[in-house]
Amino acid sequence: MLKSLCKKLLKLLGVFFLANAALFVVFFFDLDGKLMFNVVEPFLKKHYDNMERRDVLKTPYDINKFPTYKYDT
Amino acid sequence: MAKKTLGKAFRDFWYGKPHSAEEGGRRLGELYEDKTGLLKHREWRGVKDTFYYMYMIWGYNYLHMVTDILKFSNNPIDFVKGTWRYRWMGQTYLPVIHWFERGLQGMRGEALYASAWHYRAMVSASIHQICNFFNADTRLHGGKQNDAYRHTIYANETTCGTLFYPFMDDGYQYIPMEMIPYFVTCHVNSHTVLNYIDAVQSLGLPGDPCPMCQAESGLFVLDDVPDAAPVIITCNEACDASVSTHTLQDWFADKPLFALPVPMQFDDPLVKKYCMKEIEEMWRFVEEQTGARFSWESMVKRLERQNKLQRDEWEKWEVASKTNNYPINGVAQALFRIYSTQYGIQGSFWEEASEKVKQIMYKCVQKKINTFPQTRHRVIAWSCAPLYFSNWCTWAYNCWGLNVIINMDSLMFDMEIRTDSYDHMLEDMVTYHMWAPMRRMAVGGMHHIFELWDYMERFNCDMVAMYDQLQCKGMQGVHGLFEDEFRKRNIKAFWIPHALPDCRTVSRAEIRRQINDYMTTVMHEEPLDPSLLDFDDSMTW
Numbered sequence: 243m244l245k246s247l248c249k250k251l252l253k254l255l256g257v258f259f260l261a262n263a264a265l266f267v268v269f270f271f272d273l274d275g276k277l278m279f280n281v282v283e284p285f286l287k288k289h290y291d292n293m294e295r296r297d298v299l300k301t302p303y304d305i306n307k308f309p310t311y312k313y314d315t
Numbered sequence: 316m317a318k319k320t321l322g323k324a325f326r327d328f329w330y331g332k333p334h335s336a337e338e339g340g341r342r343l344g345e346l347y348e349d350k351t352g353l354l355k356h357r358e359w360r361g362v363k364d365t366f367y368y369m370y371m372i373w374g375y376n377y378l379h380m381v382t383d384i385l386k387f388s389n390n391p392i393d394f395v396k397g398t399w400r401y402r403w404m405g406q407t408y409l410p411v412i413h414w415f416e417r418g419l420q421g422m423r424g425e426a427l428y429a430s431a432w433h434y435r436a437m438v439s440a441s442i443h444q445i446c447n448f449f450n451a452d453t454r455l456h457g458g459k460q461n462d463a464y465r466h467t468i469y470a471n472e473t474t475c476g477t478l479f480y481p482f483m484d485d486g487y488q489y490i491p492m493e494m495i496p497y498f499v500t501c502h503v504n505s506h507t508v509l510n511y512i513d514a515v516q517s518l519g520l521p522g523d524p525c526p527m528c529q530a531e532s533g534l535f536v537l538d539d540v541p542d543a544a545p546v547i548i549t550c551n552e553a554c555d556a557s558v559s560t561h562t563l564q565d566w567f568a569d570k571p572l573f574a575l576p577v578p579m580q581f582d583d584p585l586v587k588k589y590c591m592k593e594i595e596e597m598w599r600f601v602e603e604q605t606g607a608r609f610s611w612e613s614m615v616k617r618l619e620r621q622n623k624l625q626r627d628e629w630e631k632w633e634v635a636s637k638t639n640n641y642p643i644n645g646v647a648q649a650l651f652r653i654y655s656t657q658y659g660i661q662g663s664f665w666e667e668a669s670e671k672v673k674q675i676m677y678k679c680v681q682k683k684i685n686t687f688p689q690t691r692h693r694v695i696a697w698s699c700a701p702l703y704f705s706n707w708c709t710w711a712y713n714c715w716g717l718n719v720i721i722n723m724d725s726l727m728f729d730m731e732i733r734t735d736s737y738d739h740m741l742e743d744m745v746t747y748h749m750w751a752p753m754r755r756m757a758v759g760g761m762h763h764i765f766e767l768w769d770y771m772e773r774f775n776c777d778m779v780a781m782y783d784q785l786q787c788k789g790m791q792g793v794h795g796l797f798e799d800e801f802r803k804r805n806i807k808a809f810w811i812p813h814a815l816p817d818c819r820t821v822s823r824a825e826i827r828r829q830i831n832d833y834m835t836t837v838m839h840e841e842p843l844d845p846s847l848l849d850f851d852d853s854m855t856w
Contacts, residue, residue: 269369272354278410279353279856283504286409290402290510296538299518303566311573311603315595 331361344846352855387446429642433651436668451543476659484613501702553753645708645719691716701813758789
């Protein structure tokens with residue numbers, strides 16, 4: 243019983259240690275930054291560059307559409 | 316000999332390498348990859364600070380970015396949809412942790428811990444705004460104007476959030492239209508804004524006005540402002556170029572719009588009176604258009620929290636001006652202050668960060684911790700900063716020992732707003748409104764731009780970093796006056812030319828070169844870290 247508990251605890255510790263070591267590698271070598279800069283940002287940029295956008299110049303500029311907001315305060 | 320080397324290696328491992336070249340110190344410039352500014356590896360700051368950085372800054376902020384989204388978003392799927400829809404969101408905010416890195420580079424101990432809390436608050440406030448955008452945006456909800464949309468008031472980013480406190484108890488929220496899509500993006504990823512500047516110039520509009528106005532218009536030209544509110548409050552920001560911005564915004568947004576200009580001659584009592592009337596008119600406009608009710612209780616509640624934040628800041632400034640125990644670096648000071656005073660009390664993020672910083676600061680005072688031990692000069696930074704290189708202060712401290720104690724952006728709203736009566740409140744509120752960013756001490760008249768001398772003395776500074784926004788016609792007009800005053804008063808000062816958000820006009824390398832030139836040719840000083848003198852980060856965020 244105690245032995246299996248110890249084994250489980252050791253396993254947990256091992257997983258905890260490995261997860262932290264992996265996290266440290268990502269952190270220390272700026273792998274998150276490199277992923278963003280080299281993969282994520284170029285991918286998203288391409289998407290935004292090719293996106294269909296409304297031509298806002300086609301919006302009529304009707305300056306009398308709304309009243310002049312003047313209040314007696 | 317070997318024992319000595321081993322001893323040093325152990326000390327370097329345990330405490331991190333010392334700062335200066337004389338002590339055989341760190342060479343931070345060698346950590347960068349060429350051009351991209353990415354890190355070959357992060358700096359080893361010693362065991363304690365490296366792991367503090369990893370868990371309490373890097374990991375903590377990644378984790379809290381997720382929990383913030385879950386906290387502020389009505390539906391996290393909207394956040395994903397918004398990221399896919401808006402360039403300023405996807406391209407900018409995913410690499411936000413690198414923004415921390417640039418601002419906190421080389422920091423150790425309490426300076427690292429405290430400055431990071433300012434960054435944390437700014438990230439939280441940004442996510443709050445982003446979620447408010449996406450909760451209400453009709454584009455993400457099949458064109459439907461939902462409850463969040465009906466309870467949102469759009470305003471120009473230099474219209475202070477304080478003005479909208481009376482409606483918040485009723486569930487209304489204020490979103491500064493350009494603060495997240497424009498202002499914050501420039502600090503985090505300076506590439507994004509270039510699309511918006513180019514967009515407005517592609518219409519044939521001239522390229523020489525302030526690039527801030529260009530970028531803010533460009534957001535609308537590229538249809539990249541969420542449709543998240545039924546009404547808009549605009550202002551002229553600090554200058555006339557912005558008036559044109561809002562003509563374009565009025566056209567493209569096509570919504571009921573109230574213009575609330577920030578007056579130029581704000582010392583005139585008649586102007587003040589006029590402006591008080593305009594604020595009341597604006598409140599009436601909001602009531603009429605949205606159905607919101609003006610609540611004095613709602614106003615007072617938030618103003619008192621804001622006043623407390625201001626008093627906390629004064630406490631911090633007292634420590635910054637009289638001791639070497641202030642733990643906030645130049646960039647964390649400036650950005651936290653301009654952001655919190657503009658966005659106002661819309662959550663508890665500013666107060667929480669301020670409390671944490673105060674705790675760290677008092678520990679430094681009690682234990683007499685010199686937070687920036689390599690300080691050679693106490694610097695005050697004046698006028699408007701380059702948004703794409705706001706972290707120049709961090710670089711300047713690491714390279715030259717130039718410690719930016721305070722800056723104009725922090726000092727603009729140096730006041731409390733009285734809450735004992737409606738008249739007092741309105742009188743103070745209007746002053747607060749008129750002291751808008753870039754107005755009071757930038758283009759707000761001779762008396763105010765020359766407040767520099769008083770603040771320099773108050774903060775015990777011996778050097779001025781004078782920003783020179785090349786496309787700001789107002790400040791270009793007083794360049795020579797400053798030169799004359801610097802000479803007359805025998806003040807050590809260097810200029811930092813820049814074009815606010817546009818990193819193509821004056822590069823970061825050029826800014827560094829100008830400071831290097833001043834420090835070598837005028838001050839005859841040697842760099843603390845020579846590896847930082849010249850490196851290529853032209854492609855960096």
